[in-house]
Amino acid sequence: MPVLPIRIMGDPVLHSPASPVESITDEIRALVADMFETMDAAPGVGLAAPQVGVPLRIFTYAYEDDEGHPWRGVILNPELWMRPLEPGAPDPDEESEGCLSFPGERFPLRRSDAVRVTGVDLDGTPVTLEVDGWRARILQHEFDHLEGVLYVDRLDDGDGKTVQKIARKRGWGRPGAAWTPGVDELEA
Numbered sequence: 001m002p003v004l005p006i007r008i009m010g011d012p013v014l015h016s017p018a019s020p021v022e023s024i025t026d027e028i029r030a031l032v033a034d035m036f037e038t039m040d041a042a043p044g045v046g047l048a049a050p051q052v053g054v055p056l057r058i059f060t061y062a063y064e065d066d067e068g069h070p071w072r073g074v075i076l077n078p079e080l081w082m083r084p085l086e087p088g089a090p091d092p093d094e095e096s097e098g099c100l101s102f103p104g105e106r107f108p109l110r111r112s113d114a115v116r117v118t119g120v121d122l123d124g125t126p127v128t129l130e131v132d133g134w135r136a137r138i139l140q141h142e143f144d145h146l147e148g149v150l151y152v153d154r155l156d157d158g159d160g161k162t163v164q165k166i167a168r169k170r171g172w173g174r175p176g177a178a179w180t181p182g183v184d185e186l187e188a
């Protein structure tokens, strides 16, 4: 099972909506195994199939809270409901997130406190996730990837300009930019 290259902002697969998974084949099972391995190697708390160049509605997630409760899984063809956003500006200390497709950076972003996600697991069994806090943030972020949206697309104007500046400096924002965990050194 290889660690897959992760596409970076600017690659078209990250900026278009992904397609539903029609049937769960051996190919899909192998892809998901590679996605778990890639997410763990990065390391990341979530990974969507478009990030590894596959335009399908699949994401993996893994997160351990302060009490050490593990939370890990994969969801196919998800739908998402969320509690409306609280008004106001995000707190940079408490509400900053990052993305393996814009690696080494974090920016503040307001997200909904609570979400429900439904879909199926790798056996085709229906799954419902009802979570809040960081888990809710992770699911919103990964669901966005399936819609062709990066969190950097949602930032305020000032941070949006910073993102463009960083992308220019690093040669991102073009088709084919990618990095491979464990192979490419990233400038933090």
Ligand code: ZN
Pocket (backbone or CB within 6 Å): 098, 099, 100, 101, 141, 145
């Ligand atoms: Zn991401």
